[in-house]
Amino acid sequence: MSNFEFSSLENRDNTMATKWDKREEIFGSQDILPMWVADSDWQTAPAVKKRLQEKVEEGIFGYSFADQSIYQAVQDWLQRRFDLAVKKDWLIFDTGVVPAINFTLKAITEPDEAVIVQPPVYRPFYGAVKNNNCQLLKNELIKTNNYYQMDLNHLEKQIKESNQQGNRVRAMIFCSPHNPVGRVWQKEELLKLLRLLKKEDIYLLSDEIHLDLILPGYQHTPVLKLLLARDEFKEYRKKVISLMAASKTFNIAGLHTSYTIIESRELRAAYQKAKEGFATGNSPFGLLALKSAYNEGEEWLEAQLKYLEANYKFLQQYIKENIPQIKVTEEEGTYLIWLDCSQLGFEKDEQLIEFMNKNAKVGLNPGRWFGDAGSMHMRLNIACPRQRLEEGLKRIKTAVASLENG
Ligand SMILES: Cc1ncc(COP(=O)(O)O)c(C=O)c1O
The missing domain is CATH 3.90.1150.10 (Aspartate Aminotransferase, domain 1)
Known part of the structure; x- marks a missing residue:
């Protein structure tokens, strides 16, 4: 008990x-x-509540930023739980995964370019594509005996068709683990997808917000971990954005804090530029909750x-x-x-x-x-x-x- x-x-x-x-x-x-x-x-978690109470007592609620201890907490969590080594420079703190997806598409797409999603999927993905005046490329999951899988053969055809029609396929918004169908994608499935996206030169936005909520017998593999371990992806890694948070895991979504991982310096700069005027720092409560959740939760x-x-x-x-x-x-x-x-x-x-x-x-x-x-x-x-x-x-x-x- x-x-x-x-x-x-x-x-x-x-x-x-x-x-x-x-x-x-x-x-x-x-x-x-x-x-x-x-x-x-x-x-x-009780530890999160306690740290927030301490902050309330302190009474300082102005504009805030992630100090070294917040970066460290995220790096330690990813290392400990997923054996994923992320450098401090790669991390950007955001007010949520949905805004981060929107900023990313703003940074990398031109109007009418196509963006892949895999229905049925979390609805705001569609909104982000529309907000950026892009075309939706729907690569539906296949369902067999109540179990969903990706249809990558079809995706390859869809990409060719869209490119031929003049809607260049630029990015994919990927849900891993998948909301709503509950899949935790296996390494082999992820590798097949990554190889296809690399071949077609398509950016990958990997929404891993549910990364910690995994049933026994399954293991979440961050796409970044697969990419970092393989030379074949050395160049492609520059086109991958990982989006994570402690918000679902620790039930703190109302504190509006997430983090975005981008290894490429150029892509990070483009991302920060896309954010200009849309974001003014982070909530001290959100950052502290994230830190105490990861360090003590x-x-x-x-x-x-x-x-x-x-x-x-x-x-x-x-x-x-x-x-x-x-x-x-x-x-x-x-x-x-x-x-x-x-x-x-x-x-x-x-x-x-x-x-x-x-x-x-x-x-x-x-x-x-x-x-x-x-x-x-x-x-x-x-x-x-x-x-x-x-x-x-x-x-x-x-x-x-x-x-x-x-
Ligand atoms: C797959 C997925 N992405 C993003 C979000 C929401 O992210 P945020 O509240 O950080 O914008 C949710 C919330 O349910 C989700 O299921």
Whole structure:
């Protein structure tokens, strides 16, 4: 038993938490049990809270920057947990992974160039492509027996076609681990992708925000680690941007802090230029939370991972026994479960969404939010006390049963 608390049903109403206090606005009712946006229903690690309390006492909240100790904390974390050696110069602190993706595309693309995404995928990727007046190149994942894989043969063809049509393929926004399908990409899959991108001279933006949330039996490999270990990628490394944060891992997304890793000096300069006028430093709370999470939060993270694993097993069992019409996508990482609801008998996504909101009274992310490839799916967040997870699943079970009886 760990000393950390993940099962407390504390009231999260009126805390300005988007997940809870926007229920009425987003789902149309306060009765909804929110199981959507990617943050957790428990407090952050005690060490993080303590360091933030000390900062509050200190009372100095002006413009702030990452001092040496923050760089060191990130370097040590990546070395310790992923055997990844990152130089201090390569690190840039940002206010979030989404803004960082936007800055990167601003730095490297011209209008009408194409940017690859792999649907179904985190929706703001599409927005970043649009914001930069680029063309979306959708390389859908392939699903076989509820398991998703990349379709790199198709991607190669898509790249050729797009280049021939005059929309030069410039970059790819990659999600690793993948939200929403829960894949933790294996080394061999990553290497195949990297070799293709290198051959086609395409920049890689590797969003690894979920890097620490990995189920037992799987291992997250940062793309940078593969690149640094192989001579064949010596030149290509200059075209790779890694985006990471402690925000999902330690439930501190509201503190708006992430870090971007760029090895190439030229690309870093272009990135900083793209940021000019859009960013004015970092939150001292975000930086301190990141540092204490990485320096003092490892034991808490291990306990959290155990809790999440047990939640996942509970959900699998519950759905198998009680709602077999819903298929659970095999989960390897993240705490976001991708549910295939196509056998519930609805013809349109709108009906499925209304059913979950109005009949089951659970607040899930509609699969379509992740692109058309997410049709007839829903995403459910299991980072909550088991009792709450059970309550959500019961609501779905009861609603599905009445659907069949009615
Ligand atoms: C894949 C992915 N990238 C980025 C984000 C958000 O990043 P940030 O809040 O740092 O902008 C999320 C949040 O759920 C995510 O799942």
